[in-house]
Amino acid sequence: MQISLVQLDPVWEEKFANFRKVRELLECSRPAPGGIIVLPEMFSTGFSLDLSKTHIAGAGSEAAFCAGLAVEFASCVVGGFVDSAGTGSGNFAAAFSPDGELVRYQKQRPFTGAGEHECHAPGSAAAVFRWGGLTVAPLVCYDLRFPELFRDAVRLGANAFIVIAAWPSRRIEHWLTLLRARAIENQAYVIGVNRTGNEPKFSYNGRSVIVDPHGAVILDAGETECVATAEIDPAAADSWRGEFPAVRDFLSSCGPS
DSSP, X not given: OEEEEEEOOOOTTOHXXXXXXXXXXXXXXXXOTTSEEEOOTTTTTOSOOOHHHHOOOSTTSHHHHHHHHHHHHTSEEEEEEEEEETTEEEEEXXXXXXXXXXXXXXXXXXXXXXXXXXXXXXXXOOOOEEETTEEEEEEEGGGGGOHHHHHHHHHTTOSEEEEEOOOBGGGHHHHHHHHHHHHHHHTSEEEEXXXXXXXSSOEEEOOOEEEOTTSOEEEEOOSSSEEEEEXXXXXXXXXXXXXXXXXXXXHHHHOOO
């Protein structure tokens, strides 16, 4: 299966400009049908905490845009955006197939270091979707620092994770190390998609990667805006879990759900 990482340099708080950028990037590096296309956290605005700029529903929403991409490219599309969450707003990762929305996951750990918790309500549960032989759990940025969130998804059957992010360059070694750690401890593919470029408070240098279930980096997108692609074997995670018992032992220790 082909995985396409859209490492974007978003225009600050300009949704429709970013919709155009994403489509142009994908048209220049057209993904193969049937794969997964991944966009970063809050891809259409940058990591803005101004809800008047980020939380705009309706026909021009990010959900509608991602759903349209899924149809256009005959693929699964995963993207991040702000949307309604109960009585407030949440930071979401959502997956879309050509037939419609597959799952919507609400970031469980808003980044308190930037004050995100003051405007985005936290989610409360893992979520998974199935695509091409994978059971995939989406997570968002700061979630990566909390391994228990990944374990919750493993209990739901996850054998792959997609982590979308706006992860600053000054902590990029944390990003790379934690992605590999989550892959090793969960014997799973981990697909990490970060943004690049600058915005008012943070600078970003990409380094979107695909990590295999053994912790090996099989794709590194570098630091510039691009679409980077790689082929993965959907059966590899389950095969490794069958050979080596770490996840099996974790699940057996949890007892009945």
